[in-house]
Amino acid sequence: MTEKKTTAATRGPSDHTIRDQIVAAAMEYFSHYGFEKTTVSDLARSIGFSKAYIYKFFGSKQEIGEVICANCLTDITERLNAALEKSPSATEKIKQLFQTLAVAGCELFFRERRLYDIAAASSREHWPAAVQYEDSLREIVLAILRAGRTAGEFERKTPLDETAAAVYLVLRPLADPLQLQSSLDTAREDASQLAALVLRSLTPQFVTIDIIGH
Numbered sequence: 001m002t003e004k005k006t007t008a009a010t011r012g013p014s015d016h017t018i019r020d021q022i023v024a025a026a027m028e029y030f031s032h033y034g035f036e037k038t039t040v041s042d043l044a045r046s047i048g049f050s051k052a053y054i055y056k057f058f059g060s061k062q063e064i065g066e067v068i069c070a071n072c073l074t075d076i077t078e079r080l081n082a083a084l085e086k087s088p089s090a091t092e093k094i095k096q097l098f099q100t101l102a103v104a105g106c107e108l109f110f111r112e113r114r115l116y117d118i119a120a121a122s123s124r125e126h127w128p129a130a131v132q133y134e135d136s137l138r139e140i141v142l143a144i145l146r147a148g149r150t151a152g153e154f155e156r157k158t159p160l161d162e163t164a165a166a167v168y169l170v171l172r173p174l175a176d177p178l179q180l181q182s183s184l185d186t187a188r189e190d191a192s193q194l195a196a197l198v199l200r201s202l203t204p205q206f207v208t209i210d211i212i213g214h
Contacts, residue, residue: 019058023071025046026068030065030114035114035121036121040054043061065118066122069122069127070132073129076133089148089151091199097140101191109177120177156204174190
């Protein structure tokens with residue numbers, strides 16, 4: 001008989017209301033006491049559930065943290081997409097990309113520091129939510145570059161994948177919670193300068209010929 005693998009999706013009752021209740025309570029608890037210092041037993045006592053009951057819905061504290069992290073990163077992504085939709089050109093999208101990530105990251109840090117710490121843990125330990133977020137940002141960068149090349153705003157000589165990878169490397173200090181927290185005081189100014197640097201590198205280089213004597 002084949003043993004059936006148990007996952008968070010199949011563990012316990014498929015009652016989304018209770019799962020949401022656990023996540024909401026965990027967010028509040030983590031906000032006060034921090035993710036690293038909290039145990040599932042601590043969380044169970046604060047909610048009034050048994051530890052075993054929580055394990056019917058989540059296999060570990062990390063699974064709960066991943067849901068919270070995913071929600072935070074989804075909020076940032078939605079905010080970013082809204083800003084990009086309002087941008088009339090690829091050039092403006094690059095500016096919004098850098099600025100929005102810096103502002104959203106700083107606001108999360110100062111408003112919900114304990115939840116920011118979960119995002120930092122997610123990045124440090126490469127949780128699926130963080131990996132998916134990074135992948136989505138790479139896709140956004142790629143889409144902006146394609147649009148900019150089509151519109152003639154950006155150079156086309158460098159291979160697209162190389163350009164996208166380089167732009168993401170410049171962007172990453174603003175997108176990665178671990179790196180952003182070391183430059184919170186200057187993040188917005190940094191975002192403007194980095195975007196300007198990227199845009200200068202993307203500008204098409206036209207060859208000009210000076211005709212002497214004419």
